[in-house]
Amino acid sequence: MARIDLVEVAKTFGATRAVDRVDLVIPHGEFVAILxxxxxxxxxxxxxxxxxxxxxxxxxxxxxxxxxxxxxxxxPEKRNVGVVFQSYALxxxxxVAENAAYPLRVARVPPTERAAATHDALAAxxxxxxxxxxxxxxxxxxxxxxxxxxxxxxxPGLVLMDEPLANLDMHLRERMLAEFRAFHARxxxxxxxxxxxQAEAMSVADRIGVMQGGRLVQVAAPEELYQAPAxxxxxxFIGVAxxxxxxxxxxxxxxxxxxxxxxxxxxxxxxxxLRTGDGALLVVRPEAVILGDRGVTAVVQRSAxxxxxxxxxxxxxxxxxxxxxxxxxxxxxxxxxxIASAWALPGPPLPQRSLPHGSTPxxxxxxxx
Ligand code: ATP
Numbered sequence: 001m002a003r004i005d006l007v008e009v010a011k012t013f014g015a016t017r018a019v020d021r022v023d024l025v026i027p028h029g030e031f032v033a034i035l036x037x038x039x040x041x042x043x044x045x046x047x048x049x050x051x052x053x054x055x056x057x058x059x060x061x062x063x064x065x066x067x068x069x070x071x072x073x074x075x076p077e078k079r080n081v082g083v084v085f086q087s088y089a090l091x092x093x094x095x096v097a098e099n100a101a102y103p104l105r106v107a108r109v110p111p112t113e114r115a116a117a118t119h120d121a122l123a124a125x126x127x128x129x130x131x132x133x134x135x136x137x138x139x140x141x142x143x144x145x146x147x148x149x150x151x152x153x154x155x156p157g158l159v160l161m162d163e164p165l166a167n168l169d170m171h172l173r174e175r176m177l178a179e180f181r182a183f184h185a186r187x188x189x190x191x192x193x194x195x196x197x198q199a200e201a202m203s204v205a206d207r208i209g210v211m212q213g214g215r216l217v218q219v220a221a222p223e224e225l226y227q228a229p230a231x232x233x234x235x236x237f238i239g240v241a242x243x244x245x246x247x248x249x250x251x252x253x254x255x256x257x258x259x260x261x262x263x264x265x266x267x268x269x270x271x272x273x274l275r276t277g278d279g280a281l282l283v284v285r286p287e288a289v290i291l292g293d294r295g296v297t298a299v300v301q302r303s304a305x306x307x308x309x310x311x312x313x314x315x316x317x318x319x320x321x322x323x324x325x326x327x328x329x330x331x332x333x334x335x336x337x338x339i340a341s342a343w344a345l346p347g348p349p350l351p352q353r354s355l356p357h358g359s360t361p362x363x364x365x366x367x368x369x
Contacts, residue, residue, distance in 0.1 A: 001028040001029045001157050001188050001189060001190055002028065002062050002063050002080070002157030002158040002189075002190045003025075003026065003027055003028050003062070003063055003064070003190070004024070004025070004026040004049070004060070004061070004062060004158065004190060004192070005024075005025050005059075005060070005061040005064075006022055006023060006024040006025075006049075006058065006059075006060050007023055007058050007059050007060075007061075008021045008022070008023060008057060008058035008059075009021070009022045009023075009045075009048060009055050009057070009058035009059070009060060009068075010022070010055065010056050010057040010058055011041075011044055011048055011053060011054075011055055011056050012056055013044075017213075017214045018041045018044040018214055019041045019044050019045050019048065019214050020041070020213065020214035020215045021057070021058065021215070022045060022058070022214075022215070022216045023216070024209060024216060024219060026190055026192065027190075028188075028190060029188045029189070029190055030190055030191075030206050030207065031181075031184050031190075031191045031193065031204065031205050031206045031207075032191070032192050032193065032205055032206065032207050032208070032209060032219075033192075033193045033194070033195055033200075033201035033204060033205035033207075033208045033209070034046075034192065034193070034194050034195075034208075034209045034211055034216075035195055035196065035197075035198055035201040035208050035209065035210050035211065035237070036196065036210060036211035036212055036237075037196060037212070037237075038196060040211045040212050040213060040214065041211055041213075041214040042162075042194045042195075042196070042211055043162055043194060045194075045211070046083075046160050046162050046192065046194050048060065048068060049081065049158070049160060049192065050076050050079065050081050050083050050160055051067065051068065051073065051074060051075055051076035051078075051079050051081070052076055054068070054073050055068045055069060055070065056070065057070060059072075062079060062080070062081075062157070062158065063157070067079055077107075079158075080154070080156050080157050080158065081156050081157075081158045081159075081160060082151030082152065082154060082156035082158070082159045082160070082189075083151060083159075083160045083161075083162070084144075084147050084148055084151050084159065084160070084161045084162070084164045085147070085162050085164070086162055086163040086164060086166045086167060087167070088135075088143045088144055088146065088147040089147065090135040090143060090146055090147065090150075091135075092134065092135055092136065093134070094134075094135075095131065095132050095133060095134060096122065096127055096130050096131050096132070096133050096134075096135070096138070096146050096149075097118055097122065097131040097132065099135070099146050099149075099150055100118045100121050100122055100127075100146060100149040100150045100152075100153055101114050101115075101117075101118040101153060102150060103150060103151075103153055103154045104117060104118070104153050104154065107154070114153075117153045117154075117155070118149075118153055120152075120153075121149040121150070121152040121153040122149050124149065124152055124183060124186060124187070125145040125146075125148050125149045125152070125179065125183065126145070126179075127142065127145050127146060127149060130142065139172075140167055140168050140169075140172065141168055141172040141175065141176055144164060144165070144167075144168065144176060145176075145179070147164070148164075148183065152183075152187065156189065157189065157190060158189065158190045158191075158192070159187075159189045159190070159191045159192070160191075160192050160194075161180075161191065161192070161193045161194065162194045163194055163195055163196070164176070164180075164193075165177070165195075165197075165200065173200070177200065177203050177204050180193070180204055181204060193205060198237060198238050198239070201222070202222040202225075202226075202238070205222065206221065207219055207220060207221055207222075208220065208221075208222055208225055208238075210225065210233075210234050210237060210238070212233055217230060217231055217233065217234055218230040218231070218234050222238075225238045226238050226239050226285075227269075227343065228269070228271060228343060229241075229283060229343065229345075230271075231345070232281060232283070232345060235283040235343070235345075239285065240285065240286050240311070240322050241283050241284065241285060241322075242283075242284045242286075242289075242319075242320060242321045242322050243281055243282070243283060243284075244261045244262055244281070244282045244284055244319050244321065244342075245261065245279065245280070245281055245282075245319070245347055245348070245350060246259040246260050246261025246262070246266070246279075246280050246281070246282055246347070246350070247259065247260050247261075247277065247278070247279060247280065247349075247350045248260075248274045248275060248276050248277060248278045248279075248280050248344075249265050249276065250276060251273075251274050251275045251276045251278070252270055252272065252273050252274045252275075255269055255270060255271065256268070256269060256270070257270050257274050257280075257344055259274075259280045259282055259342070259344055261280075261282050261317075261319075262296055262316045262317045262319055262321070262337070262339070263296040263316065263317045264295060264296055264337075264338060264339055266282060266284075266339045266341075266342050267341065267342075268280075268282055268341070268342040268343060268344035269341070269342075269343055269344070270343065270344040270345070272344065272345060272346050274344060274346065278346065278347075278349070279346070279347040279348045279349040279350050280344045280345065280346065280347045281344070281345045281346070281347035282339075282342040282343070282344055282345075283342060283343040283344075283345065284321060284339055284342045285342075286311065286322045286323050286324050287324060288339055288340045288341045288342060289314075289321055289322070289323035289324070289337060289338075289339055289340075290337070290338045290339070290340055291323060291325055291335045291336065291337060292335075292336050292338070293336045294336050294338050295336045295337045295338030295339075296316050296317065296336070296337055296338075297316070297334050297335070297336060297337070298314035298315060298316035298321065298334070298335055298336075298337040299314060299315050299316075299332065299333070299334055299335075300312055300313075300314050300329045300330065300331050300332065300333045300334075300335060301313045301314060301315050301320065301331055302331060303325070303328065303329055303330065303331065305328075306324075309324050309325065309326050310324065310325040310326075310327075310328060310329065311323075311324060312324070312325050312329055314335060314337060316337050321337065323337070
């Protein structure tokens with residue numbers, strides 16, 4: 001187990017600020033996923049932690065010991081860090097056991113100790129029965145488990161995983177995610193897991209750091225990211241969300257406010273100090289949209305069957321909302337809509353013409369108590 005402290009870490013390639021002043025503390029034994037779109041700097045962050053890149057600014061400490069700063073650079077082999085890459089990078093001519101033992105051989109660990117550590121690592125990923133096979137005799141998932149075992153033989157305090165499931169099919173991914181969690185529980189290692197797949201990050205990590213344009217925008221438990229996103233981008237990146245502009249009808253009191261939007265007055269939670277009359281953006285999750293006879297009238301635009309229910313897109317007051325329907329609805333159909341709960345972020349002031357009350361039919365306004 002290792003504790004990791006990143007302070008104002010930055011890395012620039014030419015004109016690209018790949019990692020931009022990242023602060024992150026990972027306590028001993030935590031499983032953290034770094035989630036973000038392609039090019040946001042995830043891999044660079046991992047490479048900085050592994051010691052495969054030098055930082056330009058800031059510092060990285062492992063268990064309090066400085067490993068990276070503008071003046072200091074501890075090389076990768078001295079960091080007690082294991083890395084699992086997207087491509088398994090196994091030696092094709094070596095057996096499973098030889099591949100797993102490779103880092104120990106390079107480190108000149110004596111054969112008996114090496115054999116014991118390799119056996120433990122292969123048992124941890126349930127590959128002991130296949131120890132004598134060659135990589136081409138294994139499935140993709142098994143090959144990835146060899147890569148995991150190879151990273152474990154050195155008993156690293158910190159395991160870095162860079163999109164380790166990117167080359168696997170959906171079913172195998174789910175099994176491997178369960179295995180990663182089990183491995184984490186057994187080993188107690190601190191894990192940093194890089195992915196662009198939010199479902200993967202949410203199912204596997206204790207906390208998720210959302211990265212955008214080199215910056216760590218929000219670091220929080222999956223449910224907090226979902227319920228209380230710090231920005232519109234985080235809201236849209238995590239799960240399904242509709243973003244609706246509105247005007248604050250009652251400013252923040254105890255993290256609650258009321259916002260006029262879509263011709264409704266919606267009670268919303270917020271972390272912002274919103275004042276009455278301010279512009280606001282409501283993050284509305286589909287399960288908070290209630291369809292029925294009450295509320296404002298919306299017109300169905302699209303409908304997709306998800307199994308058990310439909311994800312539909314409706315238009316109300318000129319804005320689109322995603323909702324779940326438990327029966328088939330067809331484009332053009334009119335439905336009543338109300339909103340049970342939402343998350344409010346500061347937004348631009350609403351132009352006068354968008355005043356919710358003036359733009360909706362009289363009597364259609366719905367107040368949520
Ligand atoms: P992906 O998910 O596509 O792998 P990523 O989030 O891991 O993306 P990085 O690989 O960290 O992103 O890249 C961040 C930015 O830094 C990108 O704009 C990339 O082009 C740039 N970059 C990364 N490595 C280098 C390099 N060695 N030289 C120049 N630019 C680089």
